[in-house]
Amino acid sequence: MLVESRNTLTRMGSYLREGILSLDPNDGVIIDLTKPAARLLGRPSKELIGTTIRTLLDPQMSSDGWRLLATRLRGGGPLTVASGFSQPGNASIPVELTFFLEDANVEGDSEGNPAGRKVIVISRDLSEVAQANTRTAQSNQVLNAALSSVEDGVAVVDLDGTIRHVNDSLEQLVDRPFDQLIGRSIFDAPWTWLDRTGTPIPTDSSPEVIAIRSGNSFAVEGLRLHGLGNRRSEGEIRSVNVKIEPISDQTGAPDSLVIVVTDRTEQLLIQEKLEELRSTDPLTGLMTRPRTVERLEELASGYGAIAEVTGEKPSRIGVLHVDLDDFRSINDTFGTGVGDFVLTELADRFNDLGFRHVEIGRIGVDEFLFITTGSGSSLQFDGKMRRLADELQRRIETPIQHLGVELRFTSSIGVSRFPLGTLDAHEILRTADAARRAARREGRNRIRLYDAMIDETIRSGLTLDRDLRRAAAQRELEVHYQPIIDLRTGALAAAEALVRWTHPERGPVPPSIFIPSAEATGAISSISDMVLTTVAADLSDWNSRGIMPADARISVNISAGEFEMRGFVQRLVATIENAGVLPDQLELELTESLLMRDMEATATRLRTLDDLGFFVALDDFGTGYSSLSYLQSLPLHTLKVDRRFVHDLGNGRSETITRAILSLAQGLGIDTVAEGVETDVQRDFLIREGCDMVQGFFYSPPMPKPTFERFLSRSVSG
Ligand code: C2E
Ligand code: MG
Ligand code: MG
Numbered sequence: 251m252l253v254e255s256r257n258t259l260t261r262m263g264s265y266l267r268e269g270i271l272s273l274d275p276n277d278g279v280i281i282d283l284t285k286p287a288a289r290l291l292g293r294p295s296k297e298l299i300g301t302t303i304r305t306l307l308d309p310q311m312s313s314d315g316w317r318l319l320a321t322r323l324r325g326g327g328p329l330t331v332a333s334g335f336s337q338p339g340n341a342s343i344p345v346e347l348t349f350f351l352e353d354a355n356v357e358g359d360s361e362g363n364p365a366g367r368k369v370i371v372i373s374r375d376l377s378e379v380a381q382a383n384t385r386t387a388q389s390n391q392v393l394n395a396a397l398s399s400v401e402d403g404v405a406v407v408d409l410d411g412t413i414r415h416v417n418d419s420l421e422q423l424v425d426r427p428f429d430q431l432i433g434r435s436i437f438d439a440p441w442t443w444l445d446r447t448g449t450p451i452p453t454d455s456s457p458e459v460i461a462i463r464s465g466n467s468f469a470v471e472g473l474r475l476h477g478l479g480n481r482r483s484e485g486e487i488r489s490v491n492v493k494i495e496p497i498s499d500q501t502g503a504p505d506s507l508v509i510v511v512t513d514r515t516e517q518l519l520i521q522e523k524l525e526e527l528r529s530t531d532p533l534t535g536l537m538t539r540p541r542t543v544e545r546l547e548e549l550a551s552g553y554g555a556i557a558e559v560t561g562e563k564p565s566r567i568g569v570l571h572v573d574l575d576d577f578r579s580i581n582d583t584f585g586t587g588v589g590d591f592v593l594t595e596l597a598d599r600f601n602d603l604g605f606r607h608v609e610i611g612r613i614g615v616d617e618f619l620f621i622t623t624g625s626g627s628s629l630q631f632d633g634k635m636r637r638l639a640d641e642l643q644r645r646i647e648t649p650i651q652h653l654g655v656e657l658r659f660t661s662s663i664g665v666s667r668f669p670l671g672t673l674d675a676h677e678i679l680r681t682a683d684a685a686r687r688a689a690r691r692e693g694r695n696r697i698r699l700y701d702a703m704i705d706e707t708i709r710s711g712l713t714l715d716r717d718l719r720r721a722a723a724q725r726e727l728e729v730h731y732q733p734i735i736d737l738r739t740g741a742l743a744a745a746e747a748l749v750r751w752t753h754p755e756r757g758p759v760p761p762s763i764f765i766p767s768a769e770a771t772g773a774i775s776s777i778s779d780m781v782l783t784t785v786a787a788d789l790s791d792w793n794s795r796g797i798m799p800a801d802a803r804i805s806v807n808i809s810a811g812e813f814e815m816r817g818f819v820q821r822l823v824a825t826i827e828n829a830g831v832l833p834d835q836l837e838l839e840l841t842e843s844l845l846m847r848d849m850e851a852t853a854t855r856l857r858t859l860d861d862l863g864f865f866v867a868l869d870d871f872g873t874g875y876s877s878l879s880y881l882q883s884l885p886l887h888t889l890k891v892d893r894r895f896v897h898d899l900g901n902g903r904s905e906t907i908t909r910a911i912l913s914l915a916q917g918l919g920i921d922t923v924a925e926g927v928e929t930d931v932q933r934d935f936l937i938r939e940g941c942d943m944v945q946g947f948f949y950s951p952p953m954p955k956p957t958f959e960r961f962l963s964r965s966v967s968g
Pocket of ligand 2: 746807839869
């Protein structure tokens with residue numbers, strides 16, 4: 251039987267990596283062993299058989315120890331211990347030994363004592379495993395070191411969800427120490443995932459769970475991490491991207507996951523800040539130009555629409571291009587601080603317009619774009635745009651109080667509107683701008699709706715300037731005279747020279763259209779020369795014929811472009827000397843905005859003109875920003891109340907303003923002229939309030955020289 255069992259063990263034993271020994275239960279004497287077992291013990295089998303295993307163990311086992319072991323084995327179950335086999339020459343190799351009692355298919359020994367069953371030992375060489383473990387430990391160390399220097403949070407998770415490893419960054423990210431994370435299940439993680447909108451993601455569809463269930467790699471951007479530790483403020487949320495990669499064992503089956511969490515919170519904050527800088531004007535909080543254009547592009551292409559009625563698809567888009575008149579002079583005069591104050595104040599007024607679905611951008615220093623969409627008929631939509639423009643104009647006109655100074659503004663507003671989908675953003679911008687420029691050309695404080703005519707005007711505007719230079723040379727320009735009447739005597743006090751242009755093809759072109767463009771191109775100087783030469787010659791003619799009343803003056807409009815031109819005073823003096831006319835027969839009409847442009851240079855020049863004997867009038871008073879302080883300090887003789895106030899007489903507010911202007915001028919010893927008097931009601935009011943002079947259609951329109959001469963002779967003889 252022994253032989254039999256030996257053979258069995260030897261035969262099958264050589265197929266196994268593990269060494270197998272069979273031992274006598276009494277004192278552990280080796281009865282038989284396989285080749286691998288002998289190899290593990292470093293001796294030939296023959297030498298080993300008959301020796302007790304106790305002395306071959308490292309450390310050795312006492313006979314008491316063996317008895318205890320045998321008793322335990324009889325008590326049931328195999329017993330596994332880690333031990334060592336001592337090899338010859340003091341060497342020892344680590345082994346794992348599993349002891350059990352031989353199967354009791356035999357009835358024990360002769361006495362039937364099951365204690366006679368042999369003890370079988372399976373010995374496994376642990377040195378390879380130990381080496382592998384050392385290697386793993388070493389490589390784990392390298393890995394740990396590498397992972398701890400990685401900025402991304404990394405966690406290794408078993409397929410059952412147990413967290414096996416986290417690196418420093420992950421600890422920091424979730425703000426929990428290592429030991430609170432290791433061994434914990436991700437199904438019971440201390441954090442929660444939120445989606446982009448901040449809504450919690452149910453555990454079932456959280457990224458790790460999906461990766462575990464599917465066994466596939468998984469990546470998702472724009473998640474948020476909530477429920478972080480307590481070193482951070484309550485409720486802190488980090489924005490993260492997550493990548494999960496399953497790791498497979500040798501057989502290729504996944505056995506764990508690597509989760510990489512990239513914290514993007516700071517990066518997103520910076521991005522947000524940059525985006526805010528790009529899209530929001532820091533001064534007014536309105537959209538910047540690039541953002542406005544982008545927004546218009548979105549709306550024009552029907553995306554991100556601001557619907558007129560919720561749920562209703564917009565079918566029309568409208569844009570208002572608002573340009574403040576004469577804003578530049580505010581900065582020049584009062585400094586950019588005041589300019590900034592004005593812009594913020596206006597932005598505030600725009601922000602509570604009371605119109606729904608209007609988006610506002612600041613697209614230039616003093617230019618604003620209002621974008622709106624709507625549905626319904628084009629007539630309705632035009633009506634809405636019109637009301638919006640009127641409301642804007644009203645808000646801009648309301649005086650702004652700043653440090654005791656009252657600042658007044660007007661604006662030129664271009665409006666364009668189209669069915670959605672007919673024009674792209676850039677075309678819409680172009681049309682609104684064209685309408686704005688048309689409003690500008692028609693004088694200040696205008697609203698102009700875009701129509702195809704405007705394009706035509708712009709095209710012809712280019713030829714207009716060319717034609718104008720020719721006109722000045724070829725006497726297409728003419729000077730008309732409009733009487734200014736002394737209200738006390740009813741006699742002619744003065745006349746205003748107004749330039750007239752009859753274009754050979756287009757007929758009469760009003761000065762409010764061609765003067766501003768002549769200023770822009772420089773053609774103004776030839777016009778100015780022509781007007782001054784004509785006026786000087788006419789005056790000299792009337793003087794010699796004795797039809798000009800004594801003390802009567804001719805007033806001439808001087809635009810900013812002319813006034814600021816070098817040598818203006820010299821040319822003016824030369825012109826009238828040539829004609830033999832004295833300066834006190836001329837009055838120069840300047841506008842408020844001109845005076846405000848460069849106060850010091852203007853004051854110097856005005857004093858020169860005053861010293862030379864010229865009269866100076868302030869034209870269109872009340873349309874600028876009426877900083878009354880300069881009235882006192884500048885040598886002004888006449889103040890011309892703008893015809894807007896005269897026109898509105900009968901309206902309480904205009905009356906109050908007109909009355910105030912008149913009494914102010916009287917107090918300063920400045921003569922007053924009311925412009926644009928058309929009715930006897932207006933005239934009577936002006937008489938009552940002590941206005942000195944009037945000018946307007948009620949008395950006479952501007953007239954060509956021969957007609958004016960007839961008027962002169964009538965008034966001199968009458
Ligand atoms: P302004 O200096 O305020 O001239 C008065 C304007 O009011 C003139 O317009 C005149 O025709 C108009 N007007 C006079 N009485 C009445 C009235 O009772 N009712 C109404 N509604 N209007 C009245 P006009 O001739 O079209 O000139 C417009 C502006 O063009 C002038 O305003 C002036 O600023 C400028 N301008 C005219 N001639 C010259 C010129 O020779 N040189 C320069 N630089 N500018 C000129
Ligand atoms: Mg005038
Ligand atoms: Mg005027």
